[in-house]
Amino acid sequence: MITKKNIILILLFLLAMGSYYIHPGEAQDPAAPTESVQHAPPPAAVTTVLPAPGAEVAPPAPGVEEAPPAHLAVAPPAPGAEEAPSVPPAVAPPPPNVTLSIDKTSVVNGGVVTVKGQGVSGKPIYLEVWSERQVRSSFFDSKPDKDGKIPYRLYLTQAMPASYKIYAPKGKKEVFDAFKAKGGGWSYSDALKEMGADVAYSAPSKIAIDAYQSTILASIIGSRGEKLATLDDKETRRRAMQLTKARFRGIGNLISPSIEQNTDGSFIAKVNIPQGAAPGKYFIVAYADNALRSQPAVVENNISFPTMYLANAGTSLNLVWPFLLTLAIGVFGVLMGAGGGFLLNPLLISLWPLPHTVVAGTVMPTVAFSQASGIYNYSKIKFINWKLGVTMGIATLAGGFIGPKLTELITLDQYKFVFGWILIVLAALMFWQTTPGYLKKNKREQAIMSEFKKRAEAAAKAK
C-alpha cells in the first residue's frame, strides 16, 4: 500500500541516514586523504620512526624507553644502511636496535604499505600491525579442561583491535602451512609459539576482559551469568589469544609469513591494510625479541563515502552492496512468502567479514518494520485474530528473551551449521507447498480468503 504517509516516512529515514554520515565525511575533508597518498615521498627520504604519538597507545617497550635519544640518533642512518648495512670499522658493536620506516603514512580504503627496516642479524623479525579502533569480541569456553570438567565460561572484551595481524619471516611458511591445513581447529597460541611470533603478540595481550560463569539457569533467564573476578595478567594474555582467534577466525587473517629478511637483519615487508578494514590509525611495530622492538610507525587509513565504518561490526563496507542485496532479498522474500532474514543473514555473513551477532542483531529490527506494516494492513481489514496472535505472542516473548543470549555463546561456524539445517527444513516446507495436494487445499482456502477479504474491504469502506 503506497500511501503518502509511508513515503514521507521513507524520506525521513533517508534524511536521517544522510545526516548520520555527514559527520565522518566532514572530519575527513581537511585531512585530504587522496592527496597524501599521491605525494608519498620516496621511501628513503622518510624515516618514519614516530616516537611520541603512538606512545600512549603502544605498550611502552622497556628497552626503548631507557635511551630514547640514542635510539633516535641511530635511526637516521637507517636509509643509507639499507644498501650498505655493515659498517666495517665499528669500534664496539652498537647495541642491537630495531628500526623501521614506511613508504606512506596514509592509505584510502585500505592499501599496501611497504615497511623497510633493520632488525638484528640472526634473529627473525616480526611485525605487529593493529588498528586503534576497537571492537567487541566474545568467546564461550565449553571445552572440557584437564579434569574433564566443562568450564562454561563466557569471556568478553570491548577492546579488541578492529584489525590485527602479525607478519613473520618467509622462512616460517612451512609451519604456517601446517597450521593452515588444520582448518578451523587450529590453535592460535600454538601457531604463535611454533612460528616464534609470540614475541610480537602484544597489543591485544593486555586488553580488559570480562569473564562470566554461565549456568543453565542463567541461560534460561537470559543472563550472562555471574561476573568473575578480574583476570590476572597471564590469564588475560591467554584468554586474549582465544578472543583474538574468535574475532579473526582464520590463520590467514592473523598471521602472514611474508617478511623478506636478509642475513644482516635488514628486512622488507608489504603490510596490507585490506579493503573493509577499520578507518583510523594503524600501528606497525617490529620485534626481534621480547625486549627488542622498534618505535611504532603510524599509518592512517581513510575511508570515504559510500564506504563507511560499522563500529559494532569492526568492518568498513561499501554500503551500496548491502543496500542492493537487502533490496533484492527484500523483494524475493516477499514473493516467496518468507521474511528476508532467512536469506539475508547467511548471505551477509558469507559475503562480508561481519560477526554473526551483529548481523542477527541488526537484521531483526529491520524485519520488525515489515512485520508491523503487514499487521497494519491486515488489521485494517480485520483479518487478524488478536486473541490467538497475542496469546502465542506472549509465549514467543520468552523465546525472544533467551535467543539473543545464545547467539553470543556460539561461534560463527556453529551459527552457519545450524542455519544450514534451518534452511534445509525451510526448503522442505517450501517444497511441500508446491506439491499438488497442498496446492489443491490451498486453492480452496484462497477462494474463501478472497471472499472474506472482499467482504472485509467492503465493510472497512462502509465505515
Added chain:
Amino acid sequence: MIVEFWGQEFKVNIIFGCIGAFLVSILASMFGFGGGPFMVPLMTVGLGLPMYLVVGSSLITIFFNTVMGSLRHYQFGNFDMTFFLIMFPAAILGGYIAPQIAKRISPLMVKRVAVVGLMLLALNLLGLY
C-alpha cells in the same frame, strides 16, 4: 481455546501452540530472522487452523518475538546503527516493489526457485561445496 474468526469457530490446543511458538521464537531470535515460515505451518498443520486465519495472526505472534529479540540484541550490543540505516530503507523499498512484480509472475514458480536457492545456500553453509 476457542478462536473465532468471521463467524467461524475453531477449537485450538493452545498449550501445544504456545510451546511450539516458544521453540520457534528461540531459534528466530537466536539467528535473527522473523520466523513466519515456521509459525504458519505450526498454526495450520499443528493447530489445524485455516490459512486465511493464520496469515494475519501469525504476524502478531512473531512480531512479539521480533520486538523482544531486537531489544535483547540491542542490550547485548549486537545492533549496528549504520548498518541498520542502510538495510532498513532497502527492505522497505523491497516491500513496495515486490507486490508490483508479484502480479506478473506465478507464485508456484517463485517457490520452486526458492527451494533450489535455499538448498544451495544451506549446503554452502554446511560447507558441503
